[in-house]
Amino acid sequence: MSNPSLLILPGDGIGPEVMAEVRRIIDWFGAKRDLVFDVSEDLVGGAAYDAHGVPLHDDTMAKAQEVDAVLLGAVGGPAYDNLDFSVKPERGLLRLRKEMDLFANLRPAQCFDALADFSSLKKDLISGLDIMIVRELTSGVYFGEPRGIHMEENMRVGINTQRYTEAEIERGARAAFELAMKRDKRLCSMEKANVMESGILWRDVVTEVHADYPEVELSHMYADNGAMQLVRAPKQFDVIYTDNLFGDILSDCAAMLTGSLGMLPSASLGLPMENGRPKAMYEPVHGSAPDITGQAKANPIACILSFAMALRYSFDQGAEADRLEAAIEKVLADGARTGDLMGPEGGTPLSTTQMGDVILAALDDSL
Numbered sequence: 001m002s003n004p005s006l007l008i009l010p011g012d013g014i015g016p017e018v019m020a021e022v023r024r025i026i027d028w029f030g031a032k033r034d035l036v037f038d039v040s041e042d043l044v045g046g047a048a049y050d051a052h053g054v055p056l057h058d059d060t061m062a063k064a065q066e067v068d069a070v071l072l073g074a075v076g077g078p079a080y081d082n083l084d085f086s087v088k089p090e091r092g093l094l095r096l097r098k099e100m101d102l103f104a105n106l107r108p109a110q111c112f113d114a115l116a117d118f119s120s121l122k123k124d125l126i127s128g129l130d131i132m133i134v135r136e137l138t139s140g141v142y143f144g145e146p147r148g149i150h151m152e153e154n155m156r157v158g159i160n161t162q163r164y165t166e167a168e169i170e171r172g173a174r175a176a177f178e179l180a181m182k183r184d185k186r187l188c189s190m191e192k193a194n195v196m197e198s199g200i201l202w203r204d205v206v207t208e209v210h211a212d213y214p215e216v217e218l219s220h221m222y223a224d225n226g227a228m229q230l231v232r233a234p235k236q237f238d239v240i241y242t243d244n245l246f247g248d249i250l251s252d253c254a255a256m257l258t259g260s261l262g263m264l265p266s267a268s269l270g271l272p273m274e275n276g277r278p279k280a281m282y283e284p285v286h287g288s289a290p291d292i293t294g295q296a297k298a299n300p301i302a303c304i305l306s307f308a309m310a311l312r313y314s315f316d317q318g319a320e321a322d323r324l325e326a327a328i329e330k331v332l333a334d335g336a337r338t339g340d341l342m343g344p345e346g347g348t349p350l351s352t353t354q355m356g357d358v359i360l361a362a363l364d365d366s367l
């Protein structure tokens, strides 16, 4: 059997710096755990625009469709802020999501014990926090038609459309219920059924799907209340299922609560391919961080944890994913810190590569 394949798209800003550490981790699993991947690398975002004039080349799109999983770093940066909307770096990312049909975006918000003091909330509100947000990723207002800016009676009008079919709501809901079954069996669905018809449909469909998962306790919340509850008492949640735009906002909110924005991974999953693996792309939740690019300061942990999610969700290597996550917990407990994790007491932060070094050492110790 051939090795599983990975396409690495480091992208822009700190993307290439953190991805370099992920490559060392991948190599470690090849050398020490006999888990060898065929790794190829290509361009996305501003890097692809610089080379090809588009944020994602058709050849790269075709490769992404063929591999077992895509690992993406980050896209965007001030150099690309004034580009035409159609070739902005973000369009490359959105094209990957849409054409690979990655409808279920898993965004865990976990509080690492060693970092609980970094939260903007009181420690007891967030220590032990472990939420999974499932964001619908390929529909809703991000992609709905009609859209655009046009003239009406001498005035510009901007239009975007929130549109959901019941099939789209249902397949995401199933992914969310399946995850809830493996966790604490609680699912909270968030929409605005009080003002949006798409929200009414959302609530109906999620309720219908619930019939197939009677063991899961289902609740519904308006998304604005959800945002408030996330900040008030985040530990009340286990799995949250919500639409593309609300999910974008609520997941940033949840990520910041953990105090660990540089630590959070994500997985975007689609339908099973012929080999049974889901179409998949893994990426850190943080962005391209232009303010620290090229200074060897970036925290590679979110990107490394994204690879751990790939081990778990694409390659059925849950035990190896646990090993990698435990290595990261250990170095944090031992006090390893990149600059983003430094408290007021100060100290000398580790560089991106030094953080990679201590994680590799912890992996060696795990054998």
Ligand code: IPM
Residues within 6 Å of the ligand: 090, 093, 094, 248
């Ligand atoms: C995210 C980002 C993207 C989104 C941008 C970069 C297009 O904010 O993944 O959360 O809005 O989905």
Ligand code: MG
Residues within 6 Å of the ligand: 248, 249, 252
């Ligand atoms: Mg976002």
